[in-house]
Amino acid sequence: MKTIKLYQIAHARSGDKGSNSNAGVVFYTRAGYDLGCELLTPERVKTHLQSIVKGEVTRYELPNLRALNFILGDSLGGGGSESLQNDAQGKTHGQAMLLMTLDVPDDFPADDVGI
Amino acid sequence: MKQLVRIGNGQGFWGDSIDAPVRLVEDGPLDYLTLDYLAEVTMSIMQRQKEKNPQAGYARDFVELIDRILPTLMKKNIKVIANAGGVNAPAAAEALQAVARKHGVNDLKIGIVEGDDILSRIDELVDQGATFENMDTGAPFSEIRDRVKSANVYIGAFPLAEALSRGAQIVLAGRVTDPALALGPMIHEFGWQPDDVDKLALGTLAGHITECGAQCTGGNYSRWWEVPDYAGIGYPIIEIQPDGEFVITKHEGTGGVVNLMGVSEQILYEMGDPKNYISPDVVVDFTTFNLKDEGNDRVRIDTVKGGPATPFYKVSMSYFAGYKASGQLTISGPRAYEKAQKVAEIVWERLKRTGYTFQDTRTEYLGISSCHGDINPVPKQINEVVLRLSVRDEDKNTVNRFGKEIAPVITNGPPGITGFAGGRPKAQEIIAYWPALIPKELIQTRVTVV
Structure with missing residues (x-):
């Protein structure tokens, strides 16, 4: 096994949904998507983002886009104009997702992108 | 019937680039220009402006923009659909007519779409059975009822299409869904009906992709170091056919990039349950289409599955x-x-x-x-x-x-x-x-x- 960062096999975008944020993670390859479905469980994502996400994590699958959509519950300090957070709209939560560390087989192709 | 209609979005939110819509109408072919001026808090600001001045309560930036681009709009017969009416579309229309006269245009037709602003009707609507409980938390309306500053219904694309069918060159609405700004012209051009759910779904998907302006042309893009000419980034254009098949692109020679990565990211932006993307016009299943990269900054989508609209409108209140x-x-x-x-x-x-x-x-x-x-x-x-x-x-x-x-x-x-x-x-x-x-x-x- 080797250790990689999620950004080596996927890209992401995030935004706000009321007092939650959402982070869409798109995998570069089908193999990456299949691995992501296995490794990026809601529990795992919640653990990775525990200092951001106060509520539940919900996951939706979009195989047509090789993508997973995560709803990050109660992650905006109230959201919108109520929030005292610097990132009140979760604009940066996609980048936070990409910092996740994954254990993958040694021969798993992982693009060494320069993020 | 036109076989191809080009709809550009030049304003993704209140405060977006003031030059983007100018570039869209001037730098290439375009039939419709859509513009979004309303953030969640904007309506309460506009209600307050209107309380102080009955001629205020709309997006003044829009009037300034039309002053800049009206000659081009008339020359190229480009129509404009905007939610710039805020809570006072009739006053915005008056201001636009004054701008038009300044340019020597005396027959500018402006469509006004109203009915979204329900602030003055809240008591009446409660009597008629509206509960207004918080749809996210289930909290009762009584918690905030005496502190409400604005209340608007997100209306759909059909009233926008009606305004266009009645000859409007500029359509001014208040709160409509962002994708409806693009879907309205499609309904008008192609005669789509409320039960054409797959076509409405395609149009809504297209409008969803372009509603945040340059976020589908290289903005907010993960591989930012690969984006050419960010300074001259092109804003998005939908090229759509009567059957709903469409291409997302941008004007030739502009900066930015339209490809599978950026379009995929934007499809997921502010997404909830992808199988149930609910708009007033249709429910879209975002797991039922494929993206095709045609190169040259063109991404095509040919089918998507839609379902019948729900019996509800979404209400956005501020307090x-x-x-x-x-x-x-x-x-x-x-x-x-x-x-x-x-x-x-x-x-x-x-x-x-x-x-x-x-x-x-x-x-x-x-x-x-x-x-x-x-x-x-x-x-x-x-x-x-x-x-x-x-x-x-x-x-x-x-x-x-x-x-x-x-x-x-x-x-x-x-x-x-x-x-x-x-x-x-x-x-x-x-x-x-x-x-x-x-x-x-x-x-x-x-x-x-x-």
Whole structure:
């Protein structure tokens, strides 16, 4: 096994949904998507983002886009104009997702992108 | 019937590039220009402006834009659909007519779509059975009813299409869904009906992709280092056919990029359950299409599955929820992070000793952990850090007292602190958001053409 960062096999975008944020993670390859479905469980994502996400994590699958959509519950300090957070709209939560560390087989192709 | 219609979006939110719509109408072929001017809090600001002045309450930026582009719009016969009417579309139309006369255009037809603003009808609608409970939390409307500042229904694309069918060159709406701004012209051009759910789904998907302007042409794009000419980024254009098949593209020669990566990212933007993307016109299943990259900044989608619209409109209310303020200080030099932590401790302790308490406070270290918490460890060597302190409270004076406690620590605390500009942080009103549903039969939209 080797250790990689999620950004080596996927890209992401995030935004706000009321007092939650959402982070869409798109995998570069089908193999990456299949691995992501296995490794990026809601529990795992919640653990990775525990200092951001106060509520539940919900996951939706979009195989047509090789993508997973995560709803990050109660992650905006109230959201919108109520929030005292610097990132009140979760604009940066996609980048936070990409910092996740994954254990993958040694021969798993992982693009060494320069993020 | 036209076999190809080009719809460009030149404004993704209130405050977006003022030149993007000019470039869209001037730099290539275009049939329709859509523009979004309304953020969640905008409506309450506009209601207040209208209370003070019955001729205000709409997006003045839009009138300034039309002053810049009207000759091109007339020459190229480009039609404009915007939610710039805010809470006073008739006043916006009057201002536009004055601009048109200035340009020697005396026959400008403006469509006005109303019926979304229900602020003055709340009691009546409650009597008719609307409950307005919070659709996210289930909380009862009574919690906020006496503090409501604005209340608007998100209406759909059909009234916009009607205004176009009645000859409007510019359509002014208040609160409509963002994708509807693009779907309206498609319904008008191709005669789509409410039960053409797959076509409406395609049009809604296209409008969803372009609604945030350049976010589908290279903006907010993960591989940012690969994007050519960010400075000249092109805003998106939908090229759509009568059967709903469409291409997302941008004008030739503009900067940015349209490809599978950026379009995929934008499809997921602000997405909930992808199988149930609910608009007033249709329910779209976002798991039922494929993207095709045709090269040359063109991404095509040919089919998507739609379902019948729900019997509800979404309501967006805003209400007064107290005050907040934030203050920032830049802390530099040896042990910068430790000093910043000390400064925060000093400020909060001083406020505590004055006897003031707050409903909520927040301490953030910009440059270290404000966005991502403790995902990454704190670097060993930090040159400088910005300390951001914030409070929230029902009482305005309490929040303003906090604002007076930021600057003093520059001279009576640790060394190397700067970056305090713009005066004391002042209490800002918090205008909070309350989403609800309302049965469609309680809402009547009105279209007039003047």
